[in-house]
Amino acid sequence: MKSRSCWLIFTLIGLSLTSCSQPKSSQEIAQAVANSIVLISYQNEAGHGTGFIVPGKTGVCTVLTARHVVEGRSLNLQTNDQKLHKTKRIQASPNLDLAVLTFEPAGATCPYPSLNLGNSDSVKQTDQIYISGFPDRAGGGKLVRQFVRGLVSGLDVLEQGYGISYDASTFGGMSGGPVLDTSGKVVAVHGKTDAQIVADLQSYQASLSPLQQAALQQAAARVAGGVQINTFRWGIPIKTYQANQSWANQPLAKPDYTKLEQLLAVGKWKEADVETTNKMLEVMGRQPEGLWEREDIENFSCPDLRDMDRLWVKYSDERFGFSVQKRIYQSLGGTKEYNNWEVWDRFHEKVGWKKKGGEFLSDSQLTYNKFNAPSAHLPRDWARPPWYSAKGKGGKGQEEKYYKLIRSAGLAWPADLLLSCRDL
Structure with a gap:
C-alpha cells in the first residue's frame, strides 16, 4: 500500500510539473499577457511601437522592445490600465535591434506582471x-x-x-x-x-x-x-x-558629433560647452528627463567620452578637454574615491572655475577663449550640478551649496567620469 501511495504522489508531482509547459488555449494566453503589454508612443511626432514587461531590477518596471522603435525619440509609455509613465532610463544594444526601457512604479515593486521567457x-x-x-x-x-x-x-x-x-x-x-x-x-x-x-x-x-x-x-x-x-x-x-543584456555602457544610438565639431572649429566655445552636455544626456539616454544620476556617470560610454574629448583637444590646441582635466586632477593627487576634498577645491581654482578661496564663477565670468583661459577650463557645463546645467536653475551660491552637499553625502560623480576610462 505504501509503495502504491508513493507511486501516486510522484505521478501527481510529475503531472503538475509537466502541466507548466503544456499548451494553452489562445484565449488563455491572450488574457495572461494583456497586463504585460506596453504602448510606446512619441511625444513630438506621430507613430508608436509596442513593448512588454520582462524581469528586471527591483524598484523599476523593465520593458523590452525593438531598438528601432525608440531610437532618437522622446517616449511616452502607457500600460494596459491606461496609466502613463515617464521613462526613467533607455538602454539599447549597439548591434541588435533590441532596447530596454525602465519606468518607476508608484509603489516599491512593479505591479505589472513580467512575461515568462521561453526557449x-x-x-x-x-x-x-x-x-x-x-x-x-x-x-x-x-x-x-x-x-x-x-x-x-x-x-x-x-x-x-x-x-x-x-x-x-x-x-x-x-x-x-x-x-x-x-x-x-x-x-x-x-x-x-x-x-x-x-x-x-x-x-x-x-x-x-x-x-x-x-x-x-x-x-x-x-x-x-x-x-x-x-x-x-x-x-x-x-x-x-x-545572452546580450550587458548594455550598461551602451548609448541608445551612436550620437552625431557634427554640430559639436562645427562649433569647436569656429571657436564658439560657449555653445560647444552646452552642446557637449546635450550629447552627454543623449549618450546616457537621459534626454527625456534632462538630468542624470550618479550611476549614469559611473557607467558612461568610454568610446563617446573619447570622441568628445578628441574634438575638444584638437580644436583647442590641446588646452581644453576631458583628458586635460583628468591630468590636472590627478597631478593634484585626485582619486576616484574623493579621499581629499581639498584636492577638488584646488582643481576648481586651477582650471578657473572658482576664485581662489572664494565662490564659483558664473557663466558670464568664465573665459570662452582658448588663448586667455586657464588650461582645462572647458568643457565646464557637464561638471555643474545636474539640475543646474540641465534645467537652467541654480543661482548665486547654489553651486557652493551643492558641493557642500555632495561632500557630506560622500558622492564623487565628477571624478567618476574623469577616471572612468583608463585610456582617456
Whole structure:
C-alpha cells in the first residue's frame, strides 16, 4: 500500500510539473499577457511601437522592445490600465535591434506582471506562435491592442539579431511586441518585415557572412516577387536577448558629433560647452528627463567620452578637454574615491572655475577663449550640478551649496567620469 501511495504522489508531482509547459488555449494566453503589454508612443511626432514587461531590477518596471522603435525619440509609455509613465532610463544594444526601457512604479515593486521567457532554441518550422501589440489605425483614433496567430516559416541568421521568420497578420506599430509559443512563453521579440530586412541589409551586404548573404538573397527574392511581399515577419530570438543584456555602457544610438565639431572649429566655445552636455544626456539616454544620476556617470560610454574629448583637444590646441582635466586632477593627487576634498577645491581654482578661496564663477565670468583661459577650463557645463546645467536653475551660491552637499553625502560623480576610462 505504501509503495502504491508513493507511486501516486510522484505521478501527481510529475503531472503538475509537466502541466507548466503544456499548451494553452489562445484565449488563455491572450488574457495572461494583456497586463504585460506596453504602448510606446512619441511625444513630438506621430507613430508608436509596442513593448512588454520582462524581469528586471527591483524598484523599476523593465520593458523590452525593438531598438528601432525608440531610437532618437522622446517616449511616452502607457500600460494596459491606461496609466502613463515617464521613462526613467533607455538602454539599447549597439548591434541588435533590441532596447530596454525602465519606468518607476508608484509603489516599491512593479505591479505589472513580467512575461515568462521561453526557449527559442526549441522553436521549429510550422510551430504555432502568437503576437500581441498595437497596430496602426487608418485615420488615427484610439489604438487597440491586437492578438494574432501565425506559423513559424523559417529559422535563419540575419544581421541585427533576427533569426525567426513567421507568417502572421502583423502591421506597423506592433514592432517590439512579444512572440509567444503555445504555452504562453516569449520566444522572440517581433521586429521587421522581409522588405525592411532587405533594405537594411543591402546597405552593407559586403560585410555579411556567407550564411547571412544566402538568407538575404532568399528574402530579396520573396520581396522582388511582388506576390509575397511583406508576407514573412521577423523576430529576434529571446535567447539572443538573454545572452546580450550587458548594455550598461551602451548609448541608445551612436550620437552625431557634427554640430559639436562645427562649433569647436569656429571657436564658439560657449555653445560647444552646452552642446557637449546635450550629447552627454543623449549618450546616457537621459534626454527625456534632462538630468542624470550618479550611476549614469559611473557607467558612461568610454568610446563617446573619447570622441568628445578628441574634438575638444584638437580644436583647442590641446588646452581644453576631458583628458586635460583628468591630468590636472590627478597631478593634484585626485582619486576616484574623493579621499581629499581639498584636492577638488584646488582643481576648481586651477582650471578657473572658482576664485581662489572664494565662490564659483558664473557663466558670464568664465573665459570662452582658448588663448586667455586657464588650461582645462572647458568643457565646464557637464561638471555643474545636474539640475543646474540641465534645467537652467541654480543661482548665486547654489553651486557652493551643492558641493557642500555632495561632500557630506560622500558622492564623487565628477571624478567618476574623469577616471572612468583608463585610456582617456
